[in-house]
Amino acid sequence: MNQLIPVTIVTGFLGSGKTTVLRGLINRRQTSRLALLINEFGEVSIDGALLRGGVDGNDQIRIHDFPYGLIAYGDDELFIPVMRAIAERRAHVDHVLIETSGLALPTAVMEMLQGPGLAGDFILDATLAVVDTPLLLADQFEPDNAAHSPQAAVASLFEQQLEYADVVVLNKIDLLDEKALLLAETRVRQRAPNVRFLELAYHAQLDIRLALGLRLHQPTLVAHNHRYTPMPGPDASPPGNQDRLNGHAHSGLSAHSHGLATHRHFHEQDPGWLSFVLRSQAPQQTETLRSALIEAARAEPILRSKGFIRTRDSERAVLVQGVRSRVVISVDAAKPAVQKSELVFIGYHLSRANIAALLTEMTGTLWK
Ligand SMILES: Nc1nc2c(ncn2[C@@H]2O[C@H](COP(=O)(O)OP(=O)(O)OP(=O)(O)O)[C@@H](O)[C@H]2O)c(=O)[nH]1
Numbered sequence: 141m142n143q144l145i146p147v148t149i150v151t152g153f154l155g156s157g158k159t160t161v162l163r164g165l166i167n168r169r170q171t172s173r174l175a176l177l178i179n180e181f182g183e184v185s186i187d188g189a190l191l192r193g194g195v196d197g198n199d200q201i202r203i204h205d206f207p208y209g210l211i212a213y214g215d216d217e218l219f220i221p222v223m224r225a226i227a228e229r230r231a232h233v234d235h236v237l238i239e240t241s242g243l244a245l246p247t248a249v250m251e252m253l254q255g256p257g258l259a260g261d262f263i264l265d266a267t268l269a270v271v272d273t274p275l276l277l278a279d280q281f282e283p284d285n286a287a288h289s290p291q292a293a294v295a296s297l298f299e300q301q302l303e304y305a306d307v308v309v310l311n312k313i314d315l316l317d318e319k320a321l322l323l324a325e326t327r328v329r330q331r332a333p334n335v336r337f338l339e340l341a342y343h344a345q346l347d348i349r350l351a352l353g354l355r356l357h358q359p360t361l362v363a364h365n366h367r368y369t370p371m372p373g374p375d376a377s378p379p380g381n382q383d384r385l386n387g388h389a390h391s392g393l394s395a396h397s398h399g400l401a402t403h404r405h406f407h408e409q410d411p412g413w414l415s416f417v418l419r420s421q422a423p424q425q426t427e428t429l430r431s432a433l434i435e436a437a438r439a440e441p442i443l444r445s446k447g448f449i450r451t452r453d454s455e456r457a458v459l460v461q462g463v464r465s466r467v468v469i470s471v472d473a474a475k476p477a478v479q480k481s482e483l484v485f486i487g488y489h490l491s492r493a494n495i496a497a498l499l500t501e502m503t504g505t506l507w508k
């Protein structure tokens with residue numbers, strides 16, 4: 141029998157930092173040959189472009205884009221053929237990393253990996269869920285009592301992504317103190333008691349040994365062995381200094397079964413989630429556009445905005461990264477400047493017309 145190729149799934153809500161964590165892993169990996177499957181809900185692949193910028197010319201890393209939809213869901217005709225092609229070149233692949241879109245559940249991929257087409261070639265290594273810790277602490281993933289509200293839809297997806305994670309990665313913790321970290325950890329444990337490891341990712345850096353090669357789903361695994369210090373008792377502080385515990389905490393649980401078959405119905409996509417692209421030909425003033433995007437995120441339930449914009453002065457690409465009303469515009473040195481601006485918006489029951497009108501008015505340039 142062929143040796144099985146390990147697969148790590150990186151899940152997490154929109155904008156939690158999945159691509160940034162992956163970029164760090166790629167940069168710090170030494171010799172592993174990786175295949176990356178990058179899934180985005182929007183029709184334009186921004187994450188794939190960002191990751192490619194860092195690995196151009198590196199033949200040990202292959203990136204496969206899955207834009208516009210949810211990877212391994214019913215209407216995804218690409219997943220099995222791409223995985224089969226990876227299996228065909230198994231001599232050149234040590235590990236497969238799959239970044240699901242922020243609106244996808246990892247269970248779809250997990251099920252496919254267990255199916256007859258792929259089970260003979262691949263084995264799930266672990267499922268990681270990346271969490272935007274400041275948003276968690278700001279109660280943004282708590283359900284409200286209103287039916288069909290954006291908050292209820294977000295909370296439900298967040299909950300399910302955590303439920304199937306082996307490892308939860310607390311990300312965006314660079315500005316948080318130890319008290320806040322402990323609170324975040326407690327909240328995750330309350331909501332997802334099956335999670336086996338909690339990792340702290342300072343500046344989205346994750347220990348590569350924790351991301352590749354955990355082997356949490358090996359069929360023959362009897363006892364789980366690792367060389368990290370166990371999590372301190374419930375009264376202890378979480379590790380403020382990642383070196384102290386290697387950012388690693390252990391729940392002490394044995395391997396849990398995912399009971400996937402009973403959860404098929406979760407795979408249907410809530411039609412309230414929308415994504416669209418707005419474009420503008422005219423050069424943008426970055427500060428003006430930033431203010432307009434912040435305003436738009438206040439006026440409409442935008443949970444994510446991202447893309448490259450055309451400016452007057454930069455010779456390199458200018459990248460917009462918006463997570464709700466937190467918008468960062470920066471130069472991406474790995475990519476040349478673009479000739480038109482193209483932004484993807486994702487949210488729950490968003491109005492394309494309102495956002496286009498607001499951007500057009502506030503920037504004084506046509507967006508459509
Ligand atoms: N301060 C801070 N910002 C971070 C960190 N990790 C990611 N970010 C920022 O968060 C934003 C979203 O990061 P991405 O890595 O694109 O998030 P994602 O989960 O891949 O996003 P989607 O694929 O759209 O769901 C970007 O502006 C990142 O620079 C972190 O550890 N600290």
